Amino acid sequence: MARYVLGRLATTIPILLAISVAVFWGANRVSDPTASLTVNPRIAPEDLAAYREHLGLGEPLIGRYWQWLGNFVQGDLGTSLVQNGAEVWPIVRTAMANTLVLIAIAVIGSLALGIAIGTVSAVRRGSFVDNAATTVSFLGISIPVFWLGLMLQLFFGLYLANWLGVTPPLLPTAGLYSPGQQSFDLVDRLRHLALPVLALSLQLVAVYSRYMRSSLLDVMSLDHVRAARGRGLRERTVVVRHGVRNALIPVSTQAATDAGQLVGGLIVTEKVFQYPGMGRLFLDALFGGDYPVLLASVMITAAAVFVVNLAADVFYGVLDPRIRRDAR
Amino acid sequence: MNQPPTRRRWAVVVIASAMLFAACSGDSSTSDAAPEAPASTPAETEVPAAADSASGGTLVLAVEQWPECINPVTSCANATWTIWSVLIHYLPRLMELDQTNTYVASSLLVEEPTVANGGLVTADDGTFTLTYRLNPEASWSDGTPITSTDVWFTWRAGLDTTGTLSTIGLDLITDVDHSDPHTAVLTFSEPYAPWPTLFSGLLPAHELGPDTDIADQWNDEITVSGGPWIQEEWNQEQHIMVPNRSYWDTERIPLVDRVVMVPREDTDSELLALQTGEAMAAFPQPFPGARERITGDLTYEVAEGTYMEGLWINQDAPDRRFDMTRNVRQAVAYALDRERVADIALGTIVADPPVLQCTGWNPGFGPWCQDDFARYTQDAAKVAELLEAEGWTRPDPDGLWVNAEGEELVLAWNTVAGNKRREDVQALVVEMTAALGIGWEIINYDPGELFQNRLPALNFGPVALYANSTNPDPSVANLYDIDGVPTEENERTGQNFTAYRSQQASDLAFAIDAEVDPAARLELVHELSQILADDVPWIPLYILPNMIIWDATAVSGPGAYVSSPYGGFFDMFDWTVHEE
Numbered sequence: 089m090a091r092y093v094l095g096r097l098a099t100t101i102p103i104l105l106a107i108s109v110a111v112f113w114g115a116n117r118v119s120d121p122t123a124s125l126t127v128n129p130r131i132a133p134e135d136l137a138a139y140r141e142h143l144g145l146g147e148p149l150i151g152r153y154w155q156w157l158g159n160f161v162q163g164d165l166g167t168s169l170v171q172n173g174a175e176v177w178p179i180v181r182t183a184m185a186n187t188l189v190l191i192a193i194a195v196i197g198s199l200a201l202g203i204a205i206g207t208v209s210a211v212r213r214g215s216f217v218d219n220a221a222t223t224v225s226f227l228g229i230s231i232p233v234f235w236l237g238l239m240l241q242l243f244f245g246l247y248l249a250n251w252l253g254v255t256p257p258l259l260p261t262a263g264l265y266s267p268g269q270q271s272f273d274l275v276d277r278l279r280h281l282a283l284p285v286l287a288l289s290l291q292l293v294a295v296y297s298r299y300m301r302s303s304l305l306d307v308m309s310l311d312h313v314r315a316a317r318g319r320g321l322r323e324r325t326v327v328v329r330h331g332v333r334n335a336l337i338p339v340s341t342q343a344a345t346d347a348g349q350l351v352g353g354l355i356v357t358e359k360v361f362q363y364p365g366m367g368r369l370f371l372d373a374l375f376g377g378d379y380p381v382l383l384a385s386v387m388i389t390a391a392a393v394f395v396v397n398l399a400a401d402v403f404y405g406v407l408d409p410r411i412r413r414d415a416r
Numbered sequence: 417m418n419q420p421p422t423r424r425r426w427a428v429v430v431i432a433s434a435m436l437f438a439a440c441s442g443d444s445s446t447s448d449a450a451p452e453a454p455a456s457t458p459a460e461t462e463v464p465a466a467a468d469s470a471s472g473g474t475l476v477l478a479v480e481q482w483p484e485c486i487n488p489v490t491s492c493a494n495a496t497w498t499i500w501s502v503l504i505h506y507l508p509r510l511m512e513l514d515q516t517n518t519y520v521a522s523s524l525l526v527e528e529p530t531v532a533n534g535g536l537v538t539a540d541d542g543t544f545t546l547t548y549r550l551n552p553e554a555s556w557s558d559g560t561p562i563t564s565t566d567v568w569f570t571w572r573a574g575l576d577t578t579g580t581l582s583t584i585g586l587d588l589i590t591d592v593d594h595s596d597p598h599t600a601v602l603t604f605s606e607p608y609a610p611w612p613t614l615f616s617g618l619l620p621a622h623e624l625g626p627d628t629d630i631a632d633q634w635n636d637e638i639t640v641s642g643g644p645w646i647q648e649e650w651n652q653e654q655h656i657m658v659p660n661r662s663y664w665d666t667e668r669i670p671l672v673d674r675v676v677m678v679p680r681e682d683t684d685s686e687l688l689a690l691q692t693g694e695a696m697a698a699f700p701q702p703f704p705g706a707r708e709r710i711t712g713d714l715t716y717e718v719a720e721g722t723y724m725e726g727l728w729i730n731q732d733a734p735d736r737r738f739d740m741t742r743n744v745r746q747a748v749a750y751a752l753d754r755e756r757v758a759d760i761a762l763g764t765i766v767a768d769p770p771v772l773q774c775t776g777w778n779p780g781f782g783p784w785c786q787d788d789f790a791r792y793t794q795d796a797a798k799v800a801e802l803l804e805a806e807g808w809t810r811p812d813p814d815g816l817w818v819n820a821e822g823e824e825l826v827l828a829w830n831t832v833a834g835n836k837r838r839e840d841v842q843a844l845v846v847e848m849t850a851a852l853g854i855g856w857e858i859i860n861y862d863p864g865e866l867f868q869n870r871l872p873a874l875n876f877g878p879v880a881l882y883a884n885s886t887n888p889d890p891s892v893a894n895l896y897d898i899d900g901v902p903t904e905e906n907e908r909t910g911q912n913f914t915a916y917r918s919q920q921a922s923d924l925a926f927a928i929d930a931e932v933d934p935a936a937r938l939e940l941v942h943e944l945s946q947i948l949a950d951d952v953p954w955i956p957l958y959i960l961p962n963m964i965i966w967d968a969t970a971v972s973g974p975g976a977y978v979s980s981p982y983g984g985f986f987d988m989f990d991w992t993v994h995e996e
Contacts, residue, residue, distance in 0.1 A: 139491065262678075364653060
């Protein structure tokens with residue numbers, strides 16, 4: 089297993105390098121931190137030129153990339169080009185923490201709900217519950233997150249709140265905490281997380297429940313399950329001990345993969361809900377031409393995807409010892 | 417009509433909350449507040465008179481663009497919202513714009529410097545002396561008097577700070593005499609007419625000094641205020657301000673207890689925050705359909721903004737098929753029905769949007785803008801006369817004009833891809849000029865490509881549709897400086913993006929900057945304006961409006977400074993909130 093992990097690590101480094109080159113080139117191609125200064129009549133051309141020099145933008149692209157890479161491998165993420173020299177790491181760290189909280193709640197909650205729904209659907213195959221779950225799941229999979237987010241905002245923030253006569257709404261439509269809040273308040277944070285988590289979760293629950301249903305149906309038809317039944321075990325024990333445990337393998341893999349992708353893929357959700365996470369940081373850095381922040385966020389996201397996927401593979405081995413043996 | 421909350425409604429809330437988070441149901445503040453929630457819709461709630469609710473409460477404002485940092489000298493201050501949401505509320509000004517966007521002495525000055533009172537003196541050797549007499553009662557929020565040393569420090573910080581951006585004007589100052597605490601005497605190397613634009617944010621020497629490089633200070637905290645507000649907190653999630661109770665300008669001591677600004681970084685989010693009651697006012701970019709979308713308790717005010725939009729004609733366009741001569745430029749101007757263009761661009765925001773009739777001066781500021789361009793109304797006969805005078809013919813009466821070399825009058829036209837307003841304008845102009853024999857080849861770019869790569873390299877057009885910012889001061893030298901045309905020789909510096917090379921216009925533009933007598937300056941401005949209307953370096957279309965929206969049931973007072981370069985939140989010291 090150790091060799092397997094090391095092997096995966098070795099293949100990741102060139103991938104990360106390729107990503108950094110592509111992002112660096114792309115960011116410098118499409119955006120410039122001094123763009124808005126170009127047409128500002130209060131800024132003299134010589135001042136602008138001096139400022140670009142100050143930011144190091146006068147250097148050739150390749151030179152700037154090597155300098156960035158050299159610093160990056162030594163753990164120095166550099167300074168922001170648009171935040172007057174602020175260190176990049178604290179900026180990324182804060183966004184990362186916010187995103188991880190959002191993902192953790194969404195994935196864990198969705199996993200629990202998806203597994204429960206999928207199990208019930210599989211056990212009661214063809215029943216009303218199964219059909220209803222199937223219909224709702226397909227609906228959940230079909231609805232785009234951005235549309236769902238907007239609908240949730242309108243429903244909870246506007247229509248329901250107006251109907252109840254509550255202003256501002258119980259579930260806020262944007263932000264990390266209530267305006268004016270100056271100390272940490274768990275309930276307030278959870279209220280602000282509710283809608284983005286819901287927007288993210290609906291699709292995840294739908295996907296996980298479908299995976300769980302089909303996986304459990306496959307497992308339940310295997311010989312060892314029939315043998316367990318033949319030994320006279322209670323159906324509940326058969327389902328939980330022999331069915332669900334084995335059926336969890338593909339679901340957990342999917343969840344781990346989703347979690348990794350979500351780290352960088354929350355752009356839409358975070359934008360819609362004005363949530364200050366990695367997705368919004370990425371967009372702001374991209375459009376602001378702040379390539380040190382952009383590169384740091386992309387590299388950390390890519391690394392997170394890799395780590396989570398690797399963890400999923402390892403976890404897969406824990407659930408299924410045959411995979412551990414294969415890895416050896 | 418809404419009914420009082422019922423058990424059924426609360427059951428819905430409880431179920432919905434339980435589905436999301438069990439923890440949410442324990443929010444005592446919301447569950448406690450619910451039974452006391454108003455039984456009527458906001459529309460049914462009477463708006464209290466301002467006098468009845470003249471103090472107290474928290475004002476929550478939605479801010480469209482959140483500053484990345486708030487240092488008043490570095491690139492942080494280039495973001496308009498750094499000024500609108502932060503600096504304008506804390507930093508005192510020497511001269512300031514009133515509600516009519518005219519520069520007047522601020523309460524920091526005893527009087528406005530004029531030629532008559534000896535405040536403005538042009539010496540025989542060409543130097544220019546400006547004397548500010550400071551109000552002795554003025555002080556920073558920590559009690560330290562505001563003195564001429566602060567003027568000196570602000571000047572030096574503007575020049576000495578690492579990464580300083582705008583040194584225009586400051587670099588002409590050779591000395592600031594601050595020997596008398598209440599008198600600052602500034603010496604310029606030459607007359608500088610836009611002097612009122614300088615020192616629009618005075619810095620406290622005692623707080624930031626003695627080092628005049630302040631790049632590492634005040635990036636996320638303004639520790640001392642010389643304005644109506646004191647900063648309590650600023651971060652990427654909110655900005656909290658409380659009144660400066662010791663502000664010497666007692667008429668501007670705020671009426672509310674607290675202001676909280678929160679980021680809502682697009683128009684839809686701002687509008688939603690206002691509709692849901694999560695914010696009370698916003699100062700968004702005007703958006704199409706505003707007149708239909710702002711309904712219910714929300715009200716809004718629209719006025720001229722600070723960006724002028726038009727067709728900028730690049731006389732050096734590398735891909736031009738013929739020279740963009742004065743006749744061709746005038747013909748294009750006569751081919752347009754600019755009233756229809758303004759209406760298609762802004763008609764859903766404001767009724768009967770006015771057409772901009774001058775190039776460089778915003779009608780909302782001072783007396784500078786005359787109607788020199790009013791002659792350019794759609795006129796097919798004029799188009800024909802101008803083009804025929806240069807040998808253009810129209811072999812097919814329904815076709816395009818063709819020059820002697822056989823080139824059709826087709827103009828490449830760039831703007832920002834995806835900008836609906838501008839794309840609507842393009843579609844209309846293509847349609848309206850087709851009958852007059854002028855064709856267009858539309859090639860749009862993303863903003864980065866157009867503004868960063870093509871504009872500075874004059875690699876656009878020959879026609880581009882975009883907006884340029886205007887200044888209350890009639891200084892337009894950057895636009896028409898004959899040496900400011902970006903070229904290989906000057907390493908693409910300069911902002912004369914039309915490549916308009918008129919020595920007379922360029923000289924006049926610089927003369928305007930050097931004329932400190934307002935009446936004489938106005939004459940120069942009008943003289944230049946007439947030349948520009950004859951030469952048509954670009955075709956003005958309209959001024960983009962500013963807009964402020966507020967919930968009339970929650971707040972009173974917004975709307976007085978909509979067109980101000982200080983932003984619509986400038987006068988929030990006069991606003992009141994209606995608290996239940």
